[in-house]
Amino acid sequence: MSAIIAKATGFVNSTVAKSTQLANCAVYWGKVGAEVGKVIYKKEGLAPPTTKEFETVFQNAVKFLKSGEQQKQFLEKAAAFKPTKECAVKAGIYGTQLLAFFSVGEIIGRRHVFGYPSVGSNHH
Template sequence: MSAIVARATGFVNSIVTKTTEVANGAVYWGKVTAEVGKVVYKNEGLAPPSSAQFQQVYQNAFKFVQSPEQQRAFLTKAAQFKPSKECAVKAAVYGTQLLAFFSVGEIIGRRHVFGYPSIGGGAHH
């Protein structure tokens, strides 16, 4: 009986230790992210948009949806677009950033850098 209790106690202790480590890491990186965010917010002069700015954006979008002339002008302008080297470089940079964010999200979701974790030891049929 004492062997079972010792095994259960060891199992609970290992779970508590791992949970504490994960929580401490999450708190640490949360604080680091908050501090970096504060620095960026101050240095870039960021501020949330005002209610007047929100209203202006939605009014312009509503006008665009209701105005066929604006839609035609937009389509004409889009059809005349000629991609340049600068445009290609911007697209490559944005694409690389998008791929990096996607990859980090996948790594976080899988909790592994390569492949998915194996669940169970059963053979595949």
């Protein structure tokens, strides 16, 4: 009977230690992320839009959707667009950032850096 209790105690201790370590990591990286976010928020001068700014953008969007002439002008400008080296560099940078965010999301979702975790038996 004591062997069963010893195994159960060992399992519980192991589970508690692992969950404590995971919680500590989550808290640490949450705090690091919050601090980095604060620094970026202050350095870039970011702020949420005011109600007036939001209303202006919304009204302009509604006007654009209702006006066929504005849509036609927009399509003509888009067709006449000539990409430059600067545009290509910006697109590359934004694409790299998008790929990085996507990759981090995939890693978080899989809970592994490479591959997917095996679930169940591996018999085919």
